[in-house]
Amino acid sequence: GLNLKNIQGDILSGLPKKTETWYFFQISNPTKFRKDFRNFIPLVKSADGVLEDRKAIDKHKRQQGGGWKPHLIPIAGVNVSFSHFGFQKLGIDDAKLIDTAFLTGQRIDAGANLGDKGTGTGPNFVPDWEEPFKQEIHGVFIIAGESHPTVDKKIQHIEQIFGLGNASSIKKLIAIRGDVRPGALSAHEHFGYLDGISNPSIIGFDTNPPLGPAPIRAGAIILGHDGDLNKDNRAPWMVDGSFLAFRWLFQKVPEFDDFLNRNALQGPGMTRQQGADLLGARLVGRWKSGAPIDITPFDDDLEIAADPNRINNFHFTAETNFQKLCPFAAHVRKTLPRADLEFRGISLEKNRIVRRGIQFGPEVTKQEKVAKKTFHGRGLLFACYQSSLTDGFQFIQQSWANNPTFPPFETTPETPGLDPIIGQGPNRELSGYDPNDPSKVLKLDDLWVVPRGGEYFFSPSIKAMKDLIAA
Ligand code: N7H
Known part of the structure; x- marks a missing residue:
């Protein structure tokens, strides 16, 4: 069975969210970072924690009796992920993650395989991206919640843990806020289409899947399980983790x-x-x-x-x-x-990939x-999880x-x-x-x-x- 207390909540259940901030950082002081990180771990929401949150949300909805304007209970969820460059900075050997897209990083992959526009070739490719993404990114905090104040409070807490200013063990590169669209459009992306319908049903996790594509083995998404094609070659610490592809897509x-x-x-x-x-x-x-x-x-x-x-x-x-x-x-x-x-x-x-994106930017103006x-930037903070980037996101985009x-x-x-x-x-x-x-x-x-x-x-x-x- 799957150890839901060990797997991050965004992978299997999806952090419940009306708003979500993607906080990209560099590790400026690895020794201090490792110490600070111990205090950060209790903030991380597991898949099990998300299931509990969902129960609380459902109960609250029932108690509200479907009122005309339901109040949302304050719930936040924090997850964290590292790039290859982040593991390198920490001196962690991640070679057994094997995935070439991961080990290359997306900036170079964008030119070599994804088809992004830019200048230069090979390792010197510079995509037409926003400045922070042309730098080396070491990690990302994902902070989801029902409202901006709830999420902002969590961000402050995280920044306190890692220290502020010169005493900080991290350097913030950019924090991007995503918001679901208002009212009846809340589950629709910016072109207007309903999104989040077709995500894979996972055997052993989704107990009563709706009719649709055949359910898949957990290892297609989570490393170290049946369905992970590199299952036998992973280092033990990689089990129960998952690759995350993030794309900042303007529409x-x-x-x-x-x-x-x-x-x-x-x-x-x-x-x-x-x-x-x-x-x-x-x-x-x-x-x-x-x-x-x-x-x-x-x-x-x-x-x-x-x-x-x-x-x-x-x-x-x-x-x-x-x-x-x-x-x-x-x-x-x-x-x-x-x-x-x-x-x-x-x-x-x-x-197969598990998609977990959120919209960003305002509604189209008159x-x-x-x-x-x-005239105003808007689109999708695209995110997806898989046990292989080269068979998942990269393959879907390129091939x-x-x-x-x-x-x-x-x-x-x-x-x-x-x-x-x-x-x-x-x-x-x-x-x-x-x-x-x-x-x-x-x-x-x-x-x-x-x-x-x-x-x-x-x-x-x-x-x-x-x-x-x-x-
Ligand atoms: Fe897509 N869109 O609004 O047109 N996507 N997508 N996507 N997408 C899907 O079935 C959209 C993007 C997939 O299982 C729906 O849940 C937009 C990337 C996959 O049948 C809609 C953007 C990649 C599926 C959109 C965007 C994918 C899927 C239908 C960018 C991967 C499921 C809703 C701004 C490389 C296919 C649904 C299946 C569905 C849209 C990006 C992949 C409406 C606007 C980058 C695997």
């Missing part, structure tokens, strides 16, 4: 909406708005409600969206080798191709809508989203093209956007999702924090 929402409007699909009795909505759904693979176009291709369906056993229970089975219902390049088909590969007997278990142009010939097909003439949401690369186009003629190719505008920073981290077990990192 150009008015520009995306304008593109959908300009290229709206046309059909009998279809308004321009309906044609724009249909095009958007075909680029994502889901309607804004979350309903998958593989099962409701021409109209949104709120009943399907509201049913946990239908919203994720689609497999492209009627569609392998075809893209009338859903384009090959649609974001959810690129990032989890389901039957496209499974019908050839290829398992997707090793490529001024931006009118100008069809972004699927950025690869115009994925999925590979023998029987159709169409080249799928790029994932229109996250795909990066020279030829920004995809086929299949028009259900009436899947061979038609749509030229896309410049990126609507712009990477401005990121790093690869390892989220150690709580035992590893005590035995290996703390002094």
Whole structure:
């Protein structure tokens, strides 16, 4: 079984959050850091702690009796992760983490494999990122909570533990605040689509999974368990940890909406708005409600969206080798191709990731809508966990989203093209956007999702924090 008291809470359960701060730091004084870290460990929320928090939240909701404006109970969750450079700084040998993406770091990987824009090549690649991410990042604190005051109090506590000013054992590089969107949009990302629907169900943890993709073994996400392809080669302290890929992704929402409007699909009795909505759904693979176009291709369906056993229970089975219902390049088909590969007997278990992102930035203003142009930074603090970055995040981005010939097909003439949401690369186009003629190719505008920073981290077990990192 899984030791839920030893695994950090964001990995398995997801820290409950309305707001979350990502606090990136360098270790300036390793000896003092190790001492301070011992006092920090009690703040860390385990998977078990999150389950208890969720119970308390549910109980509180019941007691509120579904009032018109429920109060939230103050709950904070703290997690911590280290980059390869952080382990090096602490003198910890992390070679048995094996993962080349982790050991290289994301700045160089961004040029070599992820397709980010920038200058220079190889180890000298400098991506077009925000300044703090061009520096060496050693670690990140993740602080989640129901409100800004609760989170800010925790941040102050953490800063006290590690000391302030010249006496500090850490140097803050940047703290980025994420916030879920207001009101009814709270579970939707900034383009407007419901997010957080399809995360892998984990055998032995998710006891009553809804219908959908086959549940996976814990080792696909957590090191040292069945399903971790390097299980037998890990050092003992790596067990119960997980790799974290972080990406700071800016979204150009008015520009995306304008593109959908300009290229709206046309059909009998279809308004321009309906044609724009249909095009958007075909680029994502889901309607804004979350309903998958593989099962409701021409109209949104709120009943399907509201049913946990239908919203994720689609497999492209009627569609392998075809893209009338859903384009090959649609974001959810690129990032989890389901039957496209499974019908050839290829398992997707090793490529599954657990996504834990949060939105950042304000709602689109009237001024931006009118100008069809972004004036305020907003987007997604993308985060995902996996037991291999090279099979998980990196693979999905490089070999699927950025690869115009994925999925590979023998029987159709169409080249799928790029994932229109996250795909990066020279030829920004995809086929299949028009259900009436899947061979038609749509030229896309410049990126609507712009990477401005990121790093690869390892989220150690709580035992590893005590035995290996703390002094
Ligand atoms: Fe994606 N979007 O709004 O269009 N994503 N994503 N993603 N994404 C998903 O099924 C989005 C990004 C995956 O299991 C949904 O939960 C945006 C990166 C995977 O069927 C929506 C951004 C990577 C899935 C979005 C972004 C992925 C997924 C449907 C950036 C990895 C699950 C909701 C700003 C490299 C696929 C859901 C499955 C779903 C959007 C980034 C991967 C709406 C806007 C960088 C694996």
